[in-house]
Amino acid sequence: MTGQHPDERDAERVRFDIFKSIDRLRLSAWLTLAFERLWPRTLPLLLVCALFVIFAWFGLFRMMPDLARLGLLTLFVLSLPACLYTLLRFRLPEHADVSRRLEDVNTLDHQPIAVQSEILATSTDDPFAQALWDEHRKRMAERIRGLKSGLPRTNIPEIDPWGLRAVVGLFLVIAFAFSGSPLGGHLGDAFRSHSSSNALPPRIDAWVTPPRYTGRPPVFLTSAANDQEKQFTVPQNSTLTIRIIGGNGTERVTRTPPDGKPADIPVKEEAKAADAAPAKDQPRNFELTLDTSATVGLIDSGTVHSEWAFAVLPDQPPTIRFTREPSSAVNGTMELAYEIKDDYGAASAQAKVEQIQPPAKDARPLFDAPEIPLSLPKRGADGGETKTTRDLTEHVWAGSEIRMTLVAVDDAGQEGRSETKTLVMPERPFANPLARAVVEQRRMLALNANAKPDVLNMLDAITLWPEETIRNPAHYLGLRSIRSRLNLAKSDDQLRDVVAYMWQVARGIEDGALSDAERSLREAQEALRQAIEQNASPEEIDKRMADLRKAMNKYMRELAQQAQRNPNMAQAPDPNARELRQEDIDRILKQIEELAKQGSKEQAQQLLSQLNDMLNNLQMRQAQGKNGQGDQMKQQMDKLGDLMRRQQKMMNETHRLEQQRQNGMMQDNGQFGGQTGQDGQQGQMSEEDVAKALKGLQEGQGKLQSDLQQLMDDLNGQGITPNKDFGDAGKSMGDARKSLGEADGGQALDQQSNALDSLRKGGQDMMKQMQAMGRAGKPGGPQQTDRDPLGRPSKSNNGNNFGPDRNMLPGEADIQRARQILDAIRERLGNALSPQMEKDYLERLLKFN
Template identity: 35%
Template structure:
């Protein structure tokens, strides 16, 4: 029962409750408890703080699941071990300990809080003693009312000298700010590394198709999420057409469960049994991100499945990559310098990466020995064919190669052309028979050296015999050898053949030396200079094809000019020497060589200018023309060639005048103010005809041209008739002041005039191919020389000789100026943009 007597103890307890000491003691005991726990278990808290901060920073998403699980288990084990060893701190502090803490915090001496627990034991019945006791208690109670609560003092400065607890706190605060609204989700996702506790995240999908690099096709983006990848009514979406062997790339972001792709062949295709169904799992990039790349070798449907359902479907149609095509553009021929001239045409859907010629000897090969260093892949002789640019889709090219030094020179062979595309597919031309060009030597010593060279190259084991022959040929140099260089070369060949241990290498090396000596004996430095020219032309062609810098192009052009000068000088020296020996010199006209040199120098200038202007393909065409001229130099010493213009050619010249006048009139119409202040249908000041009258005059000029062309050839190209109708409508619009309508008709007239010019040019080409024209197949429709490699194409890529590079640059600047005038008609601006693309 509760003691309700009016005793001193009851009065003391009541006073204590009134003073608020009880709750102060509870708070103090809590402070002491927290100090004990923090002092004992702060390493556990710091470790968990760092772990949670890593979760808020989303670090666990980029680490493997096994590492996350290992960190969690290690932290859990460490925490359990530490708590077990520090379990002594896990008890509630006693009341007297809290009282002593309060007394120390407030500086109270003599333990005044102990009064609450004391009892008056002696003289309790004495009124004086009881009154003194109550006075003592009241004084202590008055001090207790002013007690301050203690602040926590864990005293970790000595225990945590490196401040790890502060590091964990800073990391946790920073991670909370970095996570933002995603913080709770990240903690729920990664506090426990178990798949079944991950939060539900909508599956996000990114998919695209990357075509093989050689196709030049842009990537095809398929989706951004799973919501728009399936057709609601179950219909199969339209197939995406992609090149064969494209790569389907899929990236997903979701709930941590790996999707997978199933690729099924198109049932409509053939040989389904050879195209089995394929299934691949997406590879985990991290906990939520997955990725996969799937080749597409045949048509089919790719299905992306997640869990137990299909979330996306992409049908694909395959664009096949056909093998390249290559053919002879003309029968292989032999130049005046005995070089083989091969002209070929090629085509491929994505571009030809390489081409070469294969020679196969006809008949018994036993006499040739094992002497072919070019034998590979079953091709006994492979000759690389240079292309204007690797990856070119179609075109024609010319290759001139000197094979007279080859052991098969003079033998019948079969020639086949081979082209290869970037995918590794090859195409072949028809095989043609021919006899490899052979150099005929007139000089007796040269013939003897060639005979010894043949023995060495054929590998018949007659090196000793060749050494004896070289000794005999150099026995009396004063009688048989006029050039000291020939004698020194013979002796070098003799001792090199005798001293080299590798007899095969010696035979090859000495064979090349004997060939050079024979050429020098036969025609001085002409053949050697021609070989140097061919090497430089090949290097320049490769530099243009590979996009070499302008400095390299300029250096090669400088070397080529010097080599041409040496070649010409060698020809002159040889001609003088032949004349002194009683032979007729190749040049009858003393001015012919100077004129030809000037033409070639102009051609060299144009090649260099085109290379600097970026027109590399046109520069290569002119380089082919240069090589043809040099290889057939003796043909340039003859008389002039000429021809008469046909009716088509005259019409083409007159049509060019009409087009220039029409373009000028169109510019005037555009510059005319919209208000017609200068008068469109009325004569201009000064008595000059109005724009409408000028347009009518051009229409009459075109009518006269069409009548002349019709009388000569029987028909007029349809585009010219349409151009006349557009001119008539433009004149009417100008007369009525309808400036915009007039401009539209003038643009249409220019387009039709260009089409008419192309039709006339095609007619000229057909006339020449049919043998009815008067031009040779080495000239264009206007009688100009076509570059080598373009003569079979009707001159469509030939460089017009009436315009030099400076004129071309001026035209480009003018087109750029007009393209900047955005008030021009849309049709004209589009046409100007197409013209600029050609530059």
């Protein structure tokens, strides 16, 4: 372009830009024209494929007979060559076709676009002709500015004026959504035989049933809520059930462990009637116990229909331990206190015993170790102490040294054992020498049946001079009756009957008619306990309660008659001692009956156990006498009660001051202003006033610590060793005194609460030591106070929570008042504006036992 005029150069540049834009336009037009030619030839093939997929996803191939399925499949296959032939006739657009396309779209005449790429028909050196041709091209180029390629214009609407292609597309979308349902089909159904299948597709239901003892509901895997969930956590030994109704019978279930190969689960065989329908019409159940984590899949004709992964939650074995040493009441009833823990609750528990001294090699024992079933805590309870009382004095091992181990078993059969305790099995004390002799011979016979001749000789010796040794003719007749039965006994069962009869005679000699009454009462109590534990019907509960009331009345009547005959029992009672009245017993029995009928098994058993403790301690009270040390022991209990009341009062004052501090901080932060305090007055104490008041409590806390030390010294002087709880209480008091000196009320509150808890536990241990020393449970022991260390009517550990001026059970007014207090505490806890210190204190009140 060198040597050209500037105007010519500009014109050449313009033509260059025009040709460049035409090239881009030609490409767009070429693509548009290619699509117009390709789409009509591709659409038939796409419609045929879409119809095939629609038939498959709707499950039509699976529902068709094989002949119809093959015919339809053949029709689809034959239509493919015609569609491909139409597609093969496709030709790409040429250069002239693109030019004509652009000229037609832009309504250009004289072919201005084609001219730009054409040359003169004949080459010439005529400058005028070439210049004329260039001028013509230039003028045509001016007309092609701002051209457009246009949109594709297929002739599909002319071919399908009704728009049936849109219907096919709509059905394709619906079929895709339907394919994910249990009734949906697969693309491979068109190539598989379904001659043995039912007309309807299979219905699949799957669910997991946890063991009944776990209390968890079943999990329905195929429900709408769990349809998309594939991971489940289930308790160990849960049962997976998959039920298939319909289908072609080729469905199978596989189980794949985390590190193993899949294994097929067989169909559960069920009993069928003689006239039952064929097997293909019956539901097929697959059951699997999930004892370990695994993946379970449902496979239908080689295709995985559903798959679930299960994480199994292991069932932990139960644990059981002694919370206190085994003890016994005065009448020999054994008391066991223990704690059972299990993730789902223990199914049973018992105490297993064995003799330390084994029988001789040639001995022939008549009795095995006693069975001691244990009461179970309420399912779902978080630990806690459980108590069981059993009267084992009738067993022939009574008085022997034994080893005892507590065993708890859960519903899965897992076993937990406690530590082994060595103790002497409680025995019933006999004051009558003749009764002691009968019991001794009974024990000798029961432990070795070969000692029968020796027992006969001893009975003959006892009854040799009855006029001198046996004053009651009935006792003599009982001994001779034993001798006759023993002489006639040949088998071990007959000898065991003689052993039981010897026990009845011994108790008759000791207690008279009271022994039969007490035995009937124990049997009635045990029958009622078993009925409650087995969730018996209301009619059965009524029957057992009637038997218990009858046995209770007989026992109380015989006990009163015996007290009249025995001058030691008929001595004037202590005016401060508590009495067991008939209305107290009736009220307890009525409440036991109501709880049993309402299904409150644990509460009914607990109240029945308390009634048993009361009866045991009733015998203890009959054996009690008076001693000059009673007033001294009462004084120590009063001191402890006063000490606990003073500590409680100081803790309340500390809490009040700390609450004043919290309220003042909230006012300073603007959380509430001008709120009326607990004392009903406006405003709060300043931080300095609160700190000064807390420090003022330091001296009183120190006085409490010194008084506790003096009490411990006094107890040591009386032969009672204060346990570590008193020491912990003193340490907590000292820490609280230090915290008060530092004006740290929150820390002092926790330490004062710990001190109060330790004082209460120490008081309980002190009462136990008094009983063990014979000061509270044997003749000559001190009288018991009717007040606990807090000055309230006492509810002692031995069960004597009754008195002449107080009912055993809370009245309606007491219950209503307790509910009101609890409601008020919970309402205060729910107040968002309550200080955190107050909330902590209220939570401690709710947990305070």
